[in-house]
Amino acid sequence: MNRTSFGNARRLLGAAALLGLVSCTAFAVLAADTPRAVEVDIAKFAYGPKDITVAPGTKIVWTNHDETPHTVTSNDKSFASKGLDTDDKYEHTFSKEGDFTYLCTVHPFMTGVVHVRKQ
Amino acid sequence: MSTFDDTPVQNPARRKALSCLAAWSGAAVVWTVSGGVPRALGATSAGALAAVAPNSLTFVQISDTHIGFRKEANPDIVGSLRHAIADINGLAQKPAFVVHTGDVSHLSKPAEFAQARELLQELRVDRVHTIPGEHDTIDDGVTGYLKYFDHDGKGRAYYSFDQAGVHFVALNNVLNFKAGTMASLGDEQIAWVKSDLSRVSHSTPIVVLGHIPLWTVWEPWGWGTEDSAQVMALLRPFGSVTVLNGHIHQVLQKVEGNVALHTAMSLAYPLPAPGAAGIGEPGPVTVPAGELGKLLGTRQVNVVRGHHELALIDTPLAG
DSSP states (O other), X not given: OHHHHHHHHHHHHHHHHHTTOXXXXXHHHHHHHSOEEEEEEEETTEEESSEEEEOTTEEEEEEEOSSSOBOOEETTSXXXXXXXXXXXXXXXXXXXXXXXXXXXXXXXXOEEEEEEOOO | OTTSOOOOOOOHHHHHHHHHHHHHHSSEEEEEEETTEEEEEEEEOGXXXXXXXXXXXXXXXXXXXXXXXXXXXXXXXXXXXXXXXXXXXXXXXXXXXXXEOSOOBSSOOHHHHHHHHHHHTTSXXXXXXXXXXXXXXXXXXXXXXXXXXXXXXXXXXXXXXXXXXXXXXXXXXXXXXXXXXXOBXXXXXXXXXXXXXXXXXXXXXXXXXXXXXXXXXXXGGTBSOTTHHHHHHHHTTSSOEEEEEOSSSSOOEEEETTEEEEEOOBSSOOOOOTTOTTOOSOOOOOOOTTTHHHHBEEEXXXXXXXXXXXXXXXXXXXX
């Protein structure tokens, strides 16, 4: 969702530039919408960190370092990766505040949570 | 689980016997289950199978082929499967069929299922019965798996069949999980098992196939089935029940009354012993060159009509 709004911002910016109406405000909006990326490792059948708090608009990138496939699947189905083989990545941008629990559908004992909070 | 004793299932004495006998003969070990207690009869080569009673049913269990796996723990899983297929095709007594207790594929990819099905067709047996492992249900549950392995065309991954007076029940115990729990069979499937078994006399030998062990081997690694106690209760009235599982890539056993539960070796790679000290997770174990073949293998099962005991022969790929 956030990626879409980011795309819209870019298109807006392009339109603004064409019209010669680029302003500091437009740049500020773009900067605020640029997702911050946070890494979460999947290693030894665990998410690290398992519990993470980020600001709205943050992109989380999960990387599977195990030789066994894992998934990142939210309990409310709002996000879900495919099966991630070794070194595969999955990213999701969290635009709304809330607590998002997730698990690995291959190994449901692997769980994690993303807390999205305004900071 | 509550009706099931949670004694650690690994049996060091049996493992010691197994390695001792394997060292002696370099081949297979014959097991018989008598009075509910499995015991080793001795080591044998395939030639000894001629001694099997002529009216017996023989079938082979393979498991955890993980087609698509390409890591250091076994860079040639296709070669390992073909090795096993050659062994099975060379058996003195032709098995009636082969059962594959799950994790046919590694990543549930259509190309992996297709390759697995093609490879399994090299088995010179009438048919191969599969059940799904959790590696076969990664992205869309059993949907992708069933496109290649829907045995009765009913669009579900559990089924039953009869052969030579033995009733076989094949289960799917890799889905129906909640966060932080082990996978389960689910109410719908348990109701089906109850209905299926209601048509079978208690004197009929039962063989149950399930990918994940139907007893709790090691809960922190998900090595158990959350609602297995319900199925065990349905099986308890029967005089002879043998449960064949995969998933943990090693031979373990447990006996509860007339129910004997066995896990099998993988044909892909070894996994650590349950809760092994120093290993916090059930990931593939890379062993020194030359050792891998001893840790992979097949299982032949002989059912003699009129006997409640099933003779199990676990054969490593290499002795």
